[in-house]
Amino acid sequence: MRIETEDRPDRPQEECGVFGIYGHPQAAPLTYYGLVALQHRGQEAAGIATTDGTKMYSHKALGLLTDVFKHGELEGLVGHAAIGHVRYSTAGANTPQNAQPITMSTHARNIAIGHNGNLVNAKWLRIRLEQEGSLFQTTTDTEVIAHLIAKAGVDDLAEAVATAAQQIQGGFSVVILGNDELVAVRDPLGLRPMVLGHLGQAYVVASESCALDTIGAEFIRDVEPGELIRIDAHGLESSRFATRRARKMCTFEHVYFARPDSDVDGWNVHAVRKHLGKILAQRYPADGDIVIGVPDSSVSAAAGYAEASGLPLETGLIKNRYIARTFIQPSQELRDTGVRLKLNAVRSIVEGKRVVLIDDSIVRGTTSRRIVRLLRSAGALEVHVRISSPPYVSPCHYGIDTATEAQLIASNHSVDEICEVIEADTLSFLTVDDLMAGFGFDKGDAVPFCNACFTRNYPTTLIDQSLREPHHELVHVGGSTNGSV
Ligand SMILES: O=P(O)(O)OC[C@H]1O[C@H](OP(=O)(O)OP(=O)(O)O)[C@H](O)[C@@H]1O
Ligand SMILES: NC(=O)CC[C@H](N)C(=O)O
Numbered sequence: 500m501r502i503e504t505e506d507r508p509d510r511p512q513e514e515c516g517v518f519g520i521y522g523h524p525q526a527a528p529l530t531y532y533g534l535v536a537l538q539h540r541g542q543e544a545a546g547i548a549t550t551d552g553t554k555m556y557s558h559k560a561l562g563l564l565t566d567v568f569k570h571g572e573l574e575g576l577v578g579h580a581a582i583g584h585v586r587y588s589t590a591g592a593n594t595p596q597n598a599q600p601i602t603m604s605t606h607a608r609n610i611a612i613g614h615n616g617n618l619v620n621a622k623w624l625r626i627r628l629e630q631e632g633s634l635f636q637t638t639t640d641t642e643v644i645a646h647l648i649a650k651a652g653v654d655d656l657a658e659a660v661a662t663a664a665q666q667i668q669g670g671f672s673v674v675i676l677g678n679d680e681l682v683a684v685r686d687p688l689g690l691r692p693m694v695l696g697h698l699g700q701a702y703v704v705a706s707e708s709c710a711l712d713t714i715g716a717e718f719i720r721d722v723e724p725g726e727l728i729r730i731d732a733h734g735l736e737s738s739r740f741a742t743r744r745a746r747k748m749c750t751f752e753h754v755y756f757a758r759p760d761s762d763v764d765g766w767n768v769h770a771v772r773k774h775l776g777k778i779l780a781q782r783y784p785a786d787g788d789i790v791i792g793v794p795d796s797s798v799s800a801a802a803g804y805a806e807a808s809g810l811p812l813e814t815g816l817i818k819n820r821y822i823a824r825t826f827i828q829p830s831q832e833l834r835d836t837g838v839r840l841k842l843n844a845v846r847s848i849v850e851g852k853r854v855v856l857i858d859d860s861i862v863r864g865t866t867s868r869r870i871v872r873l874l875r876s877a878g879a880l881e882v883h884v885r886i887s888s889p890p891y892v893s894p895c896h897y898g899i900d901t902a903t904e905a906q907l908i909a910s911n912h913s914v915d916e917i918c919e920v921i922e923a924d925t926l927s928f929l930t931v932d933d934l935m936a937g938f939g940f941d942k943g944d945a946v947p948f949c950n951a952c953f954t955r956n957y958p959t960t961l962i963d964q965s966l967r968e969p970h971h972e973l974v975h976v977g978g979s980t981n982g983s984v
């Protein structure tokens with residue numbers, strides 16, 4: 500194993516998916532299938548940890564799930580309870596040791612932890628924990644949660660997790676595996692999603708309901724913001740680690756991130772996107788002949804736009820199904836190549852047409868410019884771009900870190916300037932009020948959503964912003980993390 504240090508690159512980051520199951524003899528394979536359904540949430544690393552009540556087993560590595568578990572590693576993951584994770588880093592680089600679940604042995608137990616979200620006070624907490632003697636193995640914010648659990652000073656895992664959850668701030672949906680129990684918590688504002696289901700006698704928690712559908716589990720309900728769920732041989736117990744307060748669910752889950760077949764906090768993602776497409780057509784019509792959605796995430800909004808405008812919906816862009824999401828590629832060069840590999844225009848459909856192009860978001864502008872060019876080179880006469888969300892002006896600090904402010908095209912360009920940069924004939928975005936109308940809210944209503952990336956109004960203080968980034972990243976090259984803890 501080679502160990503080296505590197506400066507932490509200041510680069511755009513994104514989301515994760517978590518899954519947990521208790522009470523099933525096939526816990527590891529079911530977790531694997533659940534994670535397959537959540538692969539869109541993170542493609543940098545994947546891992547699973549299981550317990551048979553006595554020993555804990557884990558395997559994790561960089562890469563897609565199918566790469567990480569291609570040599571029969573699942574067979575070694577025995578036990579009736581498991582958690583799993585697919586990672587897109589937000590805190591700490593994309594290195595093997597930062598992959599999750601993070602495992603730790605304490606005097607009381609083994610724990611494994613998987614986290615979706617990003618903490619806004621992890622650096623402060625880490626400094627305090629290090630001053631108190633904690634030694635960190637990774638550079639993630641997630642390990643801070645593990646140390647807080649270990650240091651809680653109580654034997655009961657759920658109590659220890661509650662103590663930890665009360666100290667962390669920001670976005671977090673977390674699954675924790677103990678010796679013979681599974682604990683799940685969701686942040687008090689509900690920034691990150693989490694659902695609860697059951698498969699026969701087994702309980703399941705996951706980032707999105709599509710993971711429940713994939714393993715044939717039944718949806719019970721969303722995990723409440725500020726709720727702690729403990730599942731063990733005695734069944735399921737729910738408690739609160741934080742008092743109820745106004746929800747601030749992430750709208751970007753609905754706009755782009757979640758799968759359209761998922762229901763997030765009572766709204767079906769496809770239905771919301773389609774509704775947003777209709778609002779876009781009603782408020783920002785375009786003189787076009789055909790409507791084309793940018794695959795994959797804008798297909799629902801394009802269907803809504805076409806329905807409301809009366810224009811035909813065409814499949815004018817074909818996506819190579821073997822290329823992962825471009826928005827979450829770690830460098831601009833890779834993103835540019837990614838867009839080219841990913842999409843191609845259908846000349847026979849777009850030639851001689853005025854195209855209304857629907858996309859769900861413009862973040863850096865890479866995708867839109869490339870697609871406008873593609874359509875023109877395939878013979879489109881005009882390209883009118885309509886975006887089913889408002890301009891993305893400010894970085895997310897809660898788990899969908901799309902880019903630094905300087906990289907966000909809307910943070911330093913007007914709509915007209917963006918239109919010019921992406922080489923479109925016309926360009927319109929939804930307003931925040933339009934976006935909220937997509938969920939059935941009227942202007943002026945108090946809404947249960949975080950819209951900070953569109954408004955710069957963050958629902959928490961950004962505590963760590965006053966601290967400098969850590970300088971060093973520890974990179975282990977090679978080696979395996981499989982085996983019992
Ligand atoms: O302005 P940019 O920085 O280019 O990012 C915005 C684009 O990225 C996303 O799609 P992506 O290609 O990631 O994934 P998808 O296939 O799930 O839509 C999003 O839907 C936009 O199309
Ligand atoms: N995208 C996420 O939710 C990442 C979780 C955690 N902050 C990490 O970087 O590993």
Ligand code: SF4
Pocket residue numbers: 690748749750751752894895896897898899949950951952953
């Ligand atoms: S800032 Fe944007 S992406 Fe981040 S949680 Fe809020 S709505 Fe979601």
Ligand SMILES: [Mg+2]
Pocket residue numbers: 793794795796797859
């Ligand atoms: Mg897209």
